[in-house]
Amino acid sequence: MAYSWDNRVKYVVRYMYDIDNNGFLDKNDFECLALRNTLIEGRGDFKADAYANNQKIMSNLWNEIAELADFNKDGEVTVDEFKQGVQKNCCGKSYTDFPNAFKSFIANQFKSVDVNGDGLVGVDEFRLDCISRSAFSNIKEIDDAYNKLCTDEDKKAGGISLSRYQDLYAQFISNPDESCNAVYLFGPLKVVQ
Numbered sequence: 001m002a003y004s005w006d007n008r009v010k011y012v013v014r015y016m017y018d019i020d021n022n023g024f025l026d027k028n029d030f031e032c033l034a035l036r037n038t039l040i041e042g043r044g045d046f047k048a049d050a051y052a053n054n055q056k057i058m059s060n061l062w063n064e065i066a067e068l069a070d071f072n073k074d075g076e077v078t079v080d081e082f083k084q085g086v087q088k089n090c091c092g093k094s095y096t097d098f099p100n101a102f103k104s105f106i107a108n109q110f111k112s113v114d115v116n117g118d119g120l121v122g123v124d125e126f127r128l129d130c131i132s133r134s135a136f137s138n139i140k141e142i143d144d145a146y147n148k149l150c151t152d153e154d155k156k157a158g159g160i161s162l163s164r165y166q167d168l169y170a171q172f173i174s175n176p177d178e179s180c181n182a183v184y185l186f187g188p189l190k191v192v193q
């Protein structure tokens with residue numbers, strides 16, 4: 001149940017983009033994401049020019065997401081609307097065929113996980129990403145998810161590259177198969193209520 005397509009999409013909304021935790025996506029979430037991404041990219045240092053750039057990116061991203069998924073045009077994208085948007089625009093498609101809004105989601109997520117900026121998500125960064133969203137009492141659970149996610153090539157390279165991350169994220173939200181390794185992209189999942 002935790003790795004079902006339905007739960008994975010709910011997880012993306014709840015734990016990745018609903019920053020103010022009000023149960024839906026709206027412009028405020030993307031304004032908060034602009035600040036969050038600025039601080040993560042700067043490793044806690046606030047740079048006004050980076051913030052202005054992130055504000056522009058996130059404003060455009062919100063506008064695109066609203067266009068793709070705010071079906072009743074009320075300024076809010078509910079979980080159900082987001083699922084419909086993903087089904088309509090992403091299911092059965094590869095990353096290259098995704099709308100720009102979803103590609104931007106993925107690129108920004110990678111930047112926030114690749115804390116050291118080396119172009120790879122190593123196990124240390126994966127662990128930090130996982131614990132920022134969920135509670136775990138045993139690191140083995142997180143490391144097992146990382147090991148299921150990574151291929152031998154990923155391990156040889158020292159982590160997951162941007163292009164690999166893009167493919168995994170695309171599979172995470174577009175592939176209904178619960179046995180694909182992409183289901184572990186955000187660590188061990190819990191059922192989203």
